[in-house]
Amino acid sequence: MAFDVKLPDIGEGVAEGEIVRWLVKAGERVREDQPLVEVMTDKATVEIPSPRTGTIAALHAEEGQVVNVGAVIISIDVDGAVAPAASAAPAQAPAAHAAASATPAASAPAGTATTRVQATPAVRQLARQLGVTLESLAGSGPGGTITADDVQRAVAARSGDTTPAAAAPSAAGGTRIPLRGLRRRIAEHMRHSLDTAAHFTFVAEADMTDVAAHRAGLAQRAQSQGVKLTYLAYVVKALAASVAKFPMLNASLDDAASEIVLHPDVHVGIATHTPDGLTVPVIHDAGKRTLFAIAREIDRLAQAARGGALKLDELQGGTITVTSTGARGGVLATPILHHPQVAILGVHEIKPKPAVRDGQIVIRDLGNLSLSLDHRVVDGAIGAEFLYDLIARLEAPAAWLPDTEIA
Numbered sequence: 001m002a003f004d005v006k007l008p009d010i011g012e013g014v015a016e017g018e019i020v021r022w023l024v025k026a027g028e029r030v031r032e033d034q035p036l037v038e039v040m041t042d043k044a045t046v047e048i049p050s051p052r053t054g055t056i057a058a059l060h061a062e063e064g065q066v067v068n069v070g071a072v073i074i075s076i077d078v079d080g081a082v083a084p085a086a087s088a089a090p091a092q093a094p095a096a097h098a099a100a101s102a103t104p105a106a107s108a109p110a111g112t113a114t115t116r117v118q119a120t121p122a123v124r125q126l127a128r129q130l131g132v133t134l135e136s137l138a139g140s141g142p143g144g145t146i147t148a149d150d151v152q153r154a155v156a157a158r159s160g161d162t163t164p165a166a167a168a169p170s171a172a173g174g175t176r177i178p179l180r181g182l183r184r185r186i187a188e189h190m191r192h193s194l195d196t197a198a199h200f201t202f203v204a205e206a207d208m209t210d211v212a213a214h215r216a217g218l219a220q221r222a223q224s225q226g227v228k229l230t231y232l233a234y235v236v237k238a239l240a241a242s243v244a245k246f247p248m249l250n251a252s253l254d255d256a257a258s259e260i261v262l263h264p265d266v267h268v269g270i271a272t273h274t275p276d277g278l279t280v281p282v283i284h285d286a287g288k289r290t291l292f293a294i295a296r297e298i299d300r301l302a303q304a305a306r307g308g309a310l311k312l313d314e315l316q317g318g319t320i321t322v323t324s325t326g327a328r329g330g331v332l333a334t335p336i337l338h339h340p341q342v343a344i345l346g347v348h349e350i351k352p353k354p355a356v357r358d359g360q361i362v363i364r365d366l367g368n369l370s371l372s373l374d375h376r377v378v379d380g381a382i383g384a385e386f387l388y389d390l391i392a393r394l395e396a397p398a399a400w401l402p403d404t405e406i407a
Contacts, residue, residue, distance in 0.1 A: 002057045002075040008048065009069050010041050010312070016068050017041045019061045020181045024074075028056045036074055040181045045308065054078040060118070062141050064180045118145040127151050182277040193339040196255065198375040201334040202383050206391045208350045209365045214397045218406065225292060225407065232270075232324055233295035235347055238393040240266045240287035241400065243320065246386040248378050250319050252340040260377055269318035269338055270298060272305040273325070279305050280338055282318040291406045322347060335372045342377040345390075346370035 007017055017039040024036050035047040057075040061067050118139060127134050127146075132154050139146035179187060193199075211234050222229040243250040243266050252261045266287040269280040281301035286294060304310045321338045324347035335346040350367035357364070369391065373383045393400055 001078060003052050003054070003078045004072040005036065005048070005051060005074045005076060007039065007067050007069050007071050007073050010039070010046055016066050018066045018181065018184065019063050019073070020045060021063055022059060023047070024056050024059075026056050026058055030054065030056060030076065040185060045182070046312070048073075050076065052076050052078045058144075060145075062145050062147065064178055065145075130155050182274075182279065186277050189339065190336050193337050196339055197253075197337050197342070199334070199337060199372055200375050200380065200383075201370055201372045202380065202387060203332045203368055203370045204384075204387050204391060206367055206369050207355065207364050207395050208367055209395075211394055211397050212350075212365045214401070221407070222292065222295070227292045227295050228299045229292070229295050230298065231350060232298055232322070232347065233291055234394060234397060235324075235345070235390075236268050236270075236283060236286055236294050236298070236322060237289075237291050237401070237405075238390050238397075239268060239320070239322065239345065241393060242386055242390040244287065245389060246382060248382060249343040249373070249386055251342050251377060252319070253342060253374060253377055254340070263319040265319070267317045267319045269321035269341075270301060271321060271323035271335075271338075271344075272302050274306050274308075276308075279310070279315070280318060280321060281305050281310055281314050282316065284317060290404075291401065320344070324348075329367070332368045332370050335370060337372055337374055342374040343383075344372050346372070 010017060018041075020038040020040045022037050024030055024034075030036065030050045030053065032051065032053045033049045036050050037048050039046055039048055055077045057077045059074050060071075061073050067073060118141075126132075126148055130151060132151050134146055134151075137146050137150050137154055138144070140150055141147040208231065211231060215229055215231070215234070218229060247262050248260075250263050250266055252263070253259075254261055265285055268283045268286040270283060271278055271280050281304065283289070283294060283297045283301070289297065301310070301314060304314070318338065318341065320341055321335075321344040323335050323344060327349060329346075329348035329350075332348055333346045335344045337344050346369065348368045348370065350365055352363045353366040354361050355364040355366060356362075369387060371383055371387045373380075
């Protein structure tokens with residue numbers, strides 16, 4: 001008797017997940033708690049373990065397919081389970097195994113009652129474009145799912161067909177890479193952010209010379225405590241202090257309720273590049289942490305992100321975001337908001353440049369900060385005041401960073 005495994009409720013607010021990679025195949029033996037599949041949500045990538053020991057009867061989704069929470073994704077023939085007698089449920093007895101062992105229902109004679117064929121929305125659209133009836137195909141994908149290749153083969157097999165071959169998407173002259181996993185989530189979030197928020201970006205120059213000197217003075221102390229002290233740690237510490245004066249930047253917009261939500265605590269997202277794409281782990285309660293504690297958390301989260309070891313709660317709850325590409329930060333950028341947040345700060349390359357001080361040209365460590373805001377919530381004047389308050393802190397760290405706020 002087959003046991004149906006449904007996509008579980010992975011986290012608060014998660015309604016669907018993308019099948020990133022199957023870790024098992026039909027006919028394979030699995031033990032309880034063995035990982036079955038990697039699923040990507042808008043929060044994290046997680047592995048779904050097997051709830052039973054047995055044999056995989058069918059996979060009900062393709063890699064790259066998005067499925068709803070509660071949908072059956074895999075069926076397992078459980079060890080020791082007894083199939084119900086044929087007289088008990090004659091119409092349903094073979095259903096759990098149909099995708100794995102029976103001839104696909106799509107190939108049944110016309111007029112026979114059949115189940116809906118399995119195909120992703122993209123494949124269904126392709127079939128409509130090419131005039132292919134999905135019910136006439138035997139799927140080659142997991143659990144009998146019809147793939148784009150199945151549709152293309154059906155077109156190629158038709159003789160005397162007048163449907164122009166040009167209707168099919170062509171890959172000539174280039175390599176096509178499926179938009180899946182984290183890359184697809186990034187694409188969806190960025191598009192949604194741009195479609196929803198009223199973006200504008202304000203850029204100002206920061207003199208980081210005193211931060212550089214302050215950091216150099218703490219180098220031995222930081223090293224003795226195993227702390228990797230970076231400019232980014234100073235930025236996050238100063239950001240949390242400035243946000244306290246400008247609470248509208250530590251907010252989100254609830255579009256459905258038409259309400260601005262002011263967050264009482266500062267949880268700073270750190271945009272981090274990983275081999276799979278950009279992810280945003282969160283430094284929770286940044287305003288309550290010391291400079292060294294922030295530096296440790298930045299380093300820990302970055303390593304976890306690049307190693308694919310972030311926990312779900314480490315990706316949730318951000319109220320404002322900082323993005324930086326370090327030494328390759330360039331001159332300026334227009335960061336895209338991490339919706340529904342209303343502010344994101346871009347930190348750019350800091351290097352020695354000529355500057356005018358007291359009528360003299362001197363060399364200072366200068367870098368630009370790019371602040372993108374949702375104009376529906378934050379006006380330009382408020383954004384500018386906030387950024388200049390932040391810059392004032394960075395230009396005089398000793399004035400607002402007592403020793404008790406360092407280690």
